[in-house]
């Protein structure tokens with residue numbers, strides 16, 4: 082069993098993962114419309130991963146005798162001012178998600194909910210990769226530069242970002 086408080090924060094996290102999935106889908110749409118096919122593919126994949134994160138949390142809440150709440154997602158940005166802004170938003174989102182998991186972990190620790198803590202470890206590790214990829218993508222803007230065919234090259238490189246844990 083999980084406490085009402087842990088159940089509530091896990092449901093908030095389910096909503097955050099669903100929100101992440103939706104914004105990545107929106108980023109994929111923007112990139113596709115603006116000719117950045119490599120980045121569109123990257124964000125489609127990220128959107129699916131976030132959906133998977135959402136489902137993992139959702140099933141955990143149910144497995145632990147709680148009520149998993151299917152979230153309502155609104156306020157998804159459709160337009161971005163620049164290619165770079167898409168990646169800045171993506172990194173901000175991942176940093177916020179890591180912070181959110183740290184807050185849940187702190188709550189579990191306080192309640193001595195070691196079962197949820199153990200479940201959360203997968204996400205804490207996953208965030209290392211998620212933040213790394215988002216940061217690497219944004220760094221391409223500095224390394225390659227946006228002038229000339231720069232944005233086109235950045236787009237080609239986004240898909241080949243790898244993480245070795």
Ligand code: OFO
Nearest residue numbers: 098131134178211
């Ligand atoms: Fe990209 O983060 Fe989910 O958990």
